[in-house]
Amino acid sequence: MKIIDDIFQLKGKNHDLCVAIGAFDGIHEGHKDVIEGAIKRAKKIGGKSVVFTFDKHPKNFMSHKTTPKLINTKEEKIHLLEKLGVDYVIFQKFDKHFSSLTPLEFLKLLKTIRTREIFVGFNFRFGAGGAATVDDMIEMGKTCGIEVNKTNPVTSGKKVISSTLIRELITCGELDRVKNLLGYNLFIIGNVVHGKKYGHQLGFPTANLKLIDKIYPPFGIYGAKVQIEGYDKVYDGVVNIGRNPTLKDGELSVETHILDFSDYIYGKKVIVELIKHLRDEKKFNSIDELKTAIANDVLIWKGYLQNK
Numbered sequence: 001m002k003i004i005d006d007i008f009q010l011k012g013k014n015h016d017l018c019v020a021i022g023a024f025d026g027i028h029e030g031h032k033d034v035i036e037g038a039i040k041r042a043k044k045i046g047g048k049s050v051v052f053t054f055d056k057h058p059k060n061f062m063s064h065k066t067t068p069k070l071i072n073t074k075e076e077k078i079h080l081l082e083k084l085g086v087d088y089v090i091f092q093k094f095d096k097h098f099s100s101l102t103p104l105e106f107l108k109l110l111k112t113i114r115t116r117e118i119f120v121g122f123n124f125r126f127g128a129g130g131a132a133t134v135d136d137m138i139e140m141g142k143t144c145g146i147e148v149n150k151t152n153p154v155t156s157g158k159k160v161i162s163s164t165l166i167r168e169l170i171t172c173g174e175l176d177r178v179k180n181l182l183g184y185n186l187f188i189i190g191n192v193v194h195g196k197k198y199g200h201q202l203g204f205p206t207a208n209l210k211l212i213d214k215i216y217p218p219f220g221i222y223g224a225k226v227q228i229e230g231y232d233k234v235y236d237g238v239v240n241i242g243r244n245p246t247l248k249d250g251e252l253s254v255e256t257h258i259l260d261f262s263d264y265i266y267g268k269k270v271i272v273e274l275i276k277h278l279r280d281e282k283k284f285n286s287i288d289e290l291k292t293a294i295a296n297d298v299l300i301w302k303g304y305l306q307n308k
């Protein structure tokens with residue numbers, strides 16, 4: 001998959017393109033329908049699939065909207081799109097010039113990079129200020145020779161799957177529902193950074209992640225799966241998301257004790273998949289109490305994994 005930060009970099013390529021457009025925060029089951037539509041079609045016509053998304057959430061540029069904290073960082077989005085099998089992803093700079101294009105100018109721009117078909121969700125809006133609807137786009141597409149495919153809403157129960165709904169569910173810690181709507185376990189990608197070295201003293205070293213601003217589930221202890229850069233095996237782990245009030249009471253941190261593992265992995269990229277909430281984070285009265293609690297978390301998670 002090639003990553004591009006400006007649409008113009010695709011000019012002059014020798015392929016027809018099928019382009020899925022959207023903010024795609026979460027790449028949830030609804031987004032997947034749109035993106036897979038572009039991938040399938042591109043294969044059929046012998047062209048390439050493109051995901052056209054933005055370097056910042058478009059709501060950043062609409063003064064009347066508040067910017068939500070996002071489900072995925074850019075790196076996490078790339079990880080998900082790579083797994084889907086997309087050929088190109090454009091993280092378009094949503095700058096003044098780009099955001100002031102009229103709907104027709106935008107479509108003409110897509111035409112210059114040999115866009116044959118566009119794939120968008122049912123509620124997509126485009127052009128300066130979100131001026132045009134998908135139905136407008138379908139009509140305008142006819143004048144530019146671009147077929148516009150509108151994907152129907154994907155539902156779960158009676159609710160339409162949306163990034164907004166998933167953000168709310170993450171904030172409430174509803175991990176099972178989040179998994180259901182995303183189609184994968186909520187995960188965090190980060191590089192392992194140095195902490196305060198209390199972990200080894202406690203007998204439970206923890207890989208601390210360099211955190212990027214996004215939505216995190218509520219403070220607490222979680223059972224997890226851990227992938228480590230350079231290792232084939234997927235490990236089990238117990239994760240503390242919180243402020244570590246017993247020893248540090250500092251900033252938000254995500255720290256994972258990896259089970260049956262003892263290597264130094266500073267600087268490595270890890271993917272921590274959150275599977276199950278085990279308990280809330282607590283301020284303990286002594287280090288011994290904290291140690292006992294962590295040992296118990298490990299036992300509970302191992303027991304859960306054995307009985308699955």
Ligand SMILES: Cc1cc2nc3c(=O)[nH]c(=O)nc-3n(C[C@H](O)[C@H](O)[C@H](O)COP(=O)(O)O)c2cc1C
Nearest residue numbers: 195196197198199238240244245246247257281282
């Ligand atoms: C499974 C697990 C559960 C934890 N639970 C708590 C907790 O409830 N309260 C708390 O203050 N710290 C908790 N900790 C965090 C430890 O205090 C933290 O790992 C320790 O401060 C190590 O920090 P360091 O990596 O900077 O050395 C927990 C850590 C793990 C791995």
Ligand SMILES: Nc1ncnc2c1ncn2[C@@H]1O[C@H](COP(=O)(O)OP(=O)(O)O)[C@@H](O)[C@H]1O
Nearest residue numbers: 194195196197199200205206207258262264265
């Ligand atoms: N089982 C393990 N789980 C997590 N990290 C481990 C483990 N074994 C060794 N390590 C290494 O030890 C480091 C964590 O030790 P710790 O004493 O908590 O230091 P720090 O405060 O820098 O996080 C990790 O970053 C990793 O390099």
